[in-house]
Amino acid sequence: MGMPYGKLGALREHLANVSANELPELLTKFEEYLEKILRQIFLILVMQNNLIRIR
Structure with a gap:
């Protein structure tokens, strides 16, 4: 039997x-x-916030 799809069986x-x-x-x-x-x-976040400079 496959996965239960009803609201009571599918968490x-x-x-x-x-x-x-x-x-x-x-x-x-x-x-x-x-x-x-x-x-x-x-x-990526650091570069976007210009916390480091890329030369």
Whole structure:
């Protein structure tokens, strides 16, 4: 039987009809990916606010 779609059976954690065993293995550890993305976001925000000068 598939994912429940009724209001009583579908909670916030049921956003996608994908099972964990259907997902491919990650090439990068999640912690490393998150750190890299947050660093990039920080640098973009810093540049947008002219806190550093690019020559």
